[in-house]
Amino acid sequence: MMNNNTQNVYLLNRDRGLQSDSCSNCMRNSQCPSIEMGSSQLESTAYSKVLHKTVKPQMAVCSSGDKFDSIYVVRSGFFKSYFIDTAGIMQVTNFHFPGDVFGIDGIESGVYQDTVEALDTGSVCKISLSTLLQTTNSSNTARADNAPHVYEESTSGANQLQSLVRIMSRTISRDRKLIFALGKMCALRRLTTFLLEISQRMEHSGYQQDEFRLCMSRTDISNYLCLALETVSRLFTQLQSMKIIAVERRDLKILDMPGLQRLIDDDHGRTTAFEKTG
Amino acid sequence: MMNNNTQNVYLLNRDRGLQSDSCSNCMRNSQCPSIEMGSSQLESTAYSKVLHKTVKPQMAVCSSGDKFDSIYVVRSGFFKSYFIDTAGIMQVTNFHFPGDVFGIDGIESGVYQDTVEALDTGSVCKISLSTLLQTTNSSNTARADNAPHVYEESTSGANQLQSLVRIMSRTISRDRKLIFALGKMCALRRLTTFLLEISQRMEHSGYQQDEFRLCMSRTDISNYLCLALETVSRLFTQLQSMKIIAVERRDLKILDMPGLQRLIDDDHGRTTAFEKTG
DNA sequence: CGCGTTCTTGACTCCTATCAAGGAACGTGG
DNA sequence: CCACGTTCCTTGATAGGAGTCAAGAACGCG
Numbered sequence: 001m002m003n004n005n006t007q008n009v010y011l012l013n014r015d016r017g018l019q020s021d022s023c024s025n026c027m028r029n030s031q032c033p034s035i036e037m038g039s040s041q042l043e044s045t046a047y048s049k050v051l052h053k054t055v056k057p058q059m060a061v062c063s064s065g066d067k068f069d070s071i072y073v074v075r076s077g078f079f080k081s082y083f084i085d086t087a088g089i090m091q092v093t094n095f096h097f098p099g100d101v102f103g104i105d106g107i108e109s110g111v112y113q114d115t116v117e118a119l120d121t122g123s124v125c126k127i128s129l130s131t132l133l134q135t136t137n138s139s140n141t142a143r144a145d146n147a148p149h150v151y152e153e154s155t156s157g158a159n160q161l162q163s164l165v166r167i168m169s170r171t172i173s174r175d176r177k178l179i180f181a182l183g184k185m186c187a188l189r190r191l192t193t194f195l196l197e198i199s200q201r202m203e204h205s206g207y208q209q210d211e212f213r214l215c216m217s218r219t220d221i222s223n224y225l226c227l228a229l230e231t232v233s234r235l236f237t238q239l240q241s242m243k244i245i246a247v248e249r250r251d252l253k254i255l256d257m258p259g260l261q262r263l264i265d266d267d268h269g270r271t272t273a274f275e276k277t278g
Numbered sequence: 279m280m281n282n283n284t285q286n287v288y289l290l291n292r293d294r295g296l297q298s299d300s301c302s303n304c305m306r307n308s309q310c311p312s313i314e315m316g317s318s319q320l321e322s323t324a325y326s327k328v329l330h331k332t333v334k335p336q337m338a339v340c341s342s343g344d345k346f347d348s349i350y351v352v353r354s355g356f357f358k359s360y361f362i363d364t365a366g367i368m369q370v371t372n373f374h375f376p377g378d379v380f381g382i383d384g385i386e387s388g389v390y391q392d393t394v395e396a397l398d399t400g401s402v403c404k405i406s407l408s409t410l411l412q413t414t415n416s417s418n419t420a421r422a423d424n425a426p427h428v429y430e431e432s433t434s435g436a437n438q439l440q441s442l443v444r445i446m447s448r449t450i451s452r453d454r455k456l457i458f459a460l461g462k463m464c465a466l467r468r469l470t471t472f473l474l475e476i477s478q479r480m481e482h483s484g485y486q487q488d489e490f491r492l493c494m495s496r497t498d499i500s501n502y503l504c505l506a507l508e509t510v511s512r513l514f515t516q517l518q519s520m521k522i523i524a525v526e527r528r529d530l531k532i533l534d535m536p537g538l539q540r541l542i543d544d545d546h547g548r549t550t551a552f553e554k555t556g
Numbered sequence: 557c558g559c560g561t562t563c564t565t566g567a568c569t570c571c572t573a574t575c576a577a578g579g580a581a582c583g584t585g586g
Numbered sequence: 587c588c589a590c591g592t593t594c595c596t597t598g599a600t601a602g603g604a605g606t607c608a609a610g611a612a613c614g615c616g
Contacts (some may be wrong), residue, residue, distance in 0.1 A: 037356065073445075083454075084563085085458060085462075085544075087543070089462060091457070091458050091461065091462065093454065093457070105450070107443070107447070108447035108448075113451070113454075115420060115594085116296065163386070164443055165386065165442055165443060166386065168446045168450065169385070169386035169446065169448065170386075170444065171450055172383070172446065172449055172450060172453065173391070175450065175453040175454065175457060176361075176371065176391075176453065176588075178457055179371070179453065179456055179457055180363060180369050182457060182460040182461045182504070183369065183460045183503075183504030184363075184367060184369065184504060186603075187603075187604065198575080217561095217562070217563090218562070218563060218564095218615090219563095220560080224529070225461075226461030226462060227604075227605090228604065228605050228606075229562095230563095230564080230565085230604090230605080230607095231603095231604060233563060233564055234564080234604095235563075235564080236563095236564090237565085249562080249563070249612080249613075253280070255443065265365070298602060438603070464571075464572090464574065465571080495557095495593095495594070495595090496594070496595060496596095497594085497595095505572080505573090506572065506573050506574075507594095507595085507597095508572090508573080508574085508575095508596080508597085509572060509573075511596055511597080512572095512596080512597080514595095514596090515596075515597085525579085526592095527581080527594080557609075557614105558615105558616095559614100559615090559616090560613105560614090560615085560616105561588070561594105561612105561613085561614080561615100562611100562612085562613075562614095563610105563611080563612075563613090564609105564610085564612090565606085565608100565609085565610080566602105566607105566609085566610100567606105567607085567608085568605105568606085568607080568608105569604105569605085569606075569607095569614095570603105570604095570605080570606090571602105571603095571604090571605090572601105572602095572603090572604105573600100573601085573602080573603090574599100574600080574601075574602090575598105575599085575600080575601095576597105576598085576599085576600100577596105577597085577598085577599105578595105578596085578597080578598100579594105579595085579596075579597095580594085580596090581592105581593085581594075581595095582591105582592085582593080582594095583590100583591090583592085583593100584589105584590085584591090584592100585588105585589090585590085585591105586588090586589080586590095
């Protein structure tokens with residue numbers, strides 16, 4: 001049912017990304033946030049410290065509670081991050097696509113908040129804290145203090161702080177959207193919103209926006225959207241019968257993008273929660 | 279039913295805070311995040327630029343979409359922040375207690391994301407952007423560039439950026455908790471978690487932790503927790519019949535704090551959403 | 557080919573939203 | 587001081603969306 005050619009094209013592209021050892025040759029150079037975070041300098045000065053790590057499915061790149069020491073950029077493959085609450089309940093907090101940064105959640109507390117796990121075989125750039133600091137300090141006046149926090153160790157490295165603020169700000173607005181989705185949207189709208197977001201992010205990562213392979217299981221989707229697994233499955237079927245999508249296990253084709261958008265706009269779900277302004 | 283003496287004590291304290299005109303005399307000095315944000319320098323150098331503004335109930339301090347120009351610190355009273363989505367649906371995102379900072383949500387995009395509204399008569403410290411920048415620049419080497427973003431205008435002002443990162447980091451972890459609450463908790467657990475948090479924040483603001491007046495309406499609570507107003511009301515009644523709390527309209531007394539905690543720990547609500555780790 | 561995993565589908569239940577009505581508090585004006 | 591409307595909160599009855607339980611199908615893997 002699905003056309004696999006496009007997938008192959010991107011596999012090639014991704015391999016090209018993998019084969020190149022230096023950041024400047026990386027196909028993701030222009031969109032790579034690690035450049036933003038200072039690895040453009042890194043590359044020429046201390047390149048050897050940017051590790052390109054390959055990860056197998058279900059392997060954790062970093063684990064909740066571990067000491068924060070690096071940030072990561074997805075080179076290829078897909079990842080999910082989650083945390084487990086005191087009662088042992090898992091909450092998937094995000095999915096990471098090629099080009100995305102993760103690991104910054106540890107920067108404030110000094111330990112990673114989330115565990116980040118590969119959904120399939122993939123690779124990441126690991127940019128260690130010391131490397132990051134080293135880079136900026138070399139191009140700025142060094143400072144003597146040894147404050148406990150990352151950003152305090154490198155007061156002159158305002159670039160990092162700026163990128164940090166930018167990334168955190170993005171995180172906050174993304175989280176806000178999720179709060180709204182979980183609180184005020186019915187199941188169908190939650191899923192359609194999710195599909196549209198995934199579609200956009202797939203496109204951003206260099207895939208087709210209307211036809212791709214879902215990188216995560218139904219369980220992951222249901223956990224992320226806080227729905228029962230069966231509900232998600234039923235909704236996929238429903239969207240298919242509405243000719244909005246064509247889905248076969250993880251292969252997804254969006255047949256009617258405007259229709260999908262319309263579902264989101266029209267469906268007003270629960271009305272108390274949807275209370276309008278007076 | 280409720281003992282009002284404690285309230286009066288704090289009214290006095292709050293009045294003391296209001297009467298003092300300088301930040302160093304303010305009773306909240308030690309806990310004031312504006313100090314952290316640089317107003318300790320402000321106070322001695324450019325004090326006149328910290329405005330102490332009194333706000334009447336339902337008055338907006340800043341509005342969603344307005345150009346970002348200041349951050350605020352609550353001196354007295356209580357505030358709520360909310361945004362209205364494209365479909366005109368309101369989402370209360372937070373409540374602000376004396377000592378809390380708000381308004382930073384505008385720093386990245388340049389416009390405030392949330393509208394912040396007084397729940398009763400209160401007062402805030404308005405610390406304008408220019409004042410903040412001025413303060414740091416005067417104590418550091420000035421920089422020539424005029425980048426569009428706030429933090430780029432003051433590269434040397436790493437203190438601000440650090441505080442910013444800290445405040446944003448707090449916001450993120452608070453938002454994560456809300457996501458978890460909305461997605462994985464049943465109504466009762468959502469409310470008990472909320473009550474416990476309010477209790478702690480009231481204490482932090484100088485009130486009693488087990489007896490206080492709820493500053494927000496049932497409508498605000500229900501909107502924040504994404505529940506029907508009637509559900510919230512019923513749950514209050516239920517908690518009262520369980521002798522966990524005593525509630526009469528907005529006057530709340532927590533009779534059994536461990537019991538309240540136990541409710542949160544024990545109640546496992548929906549089990550699919552509460553899926554444990556394998 | 558058998559087995560585990562993942563996904564789908566059906567039947568049923570339950571939590572919470574919705575609709576509806578009434579009571580308590582508050583402000584205002586007579 | 588009391589009637590009055592308004593707002594806020596409570597309580598009851600009902601309905602519906604999504605969770606839960608259960609079984610079977612499709613796929614991947616050794």
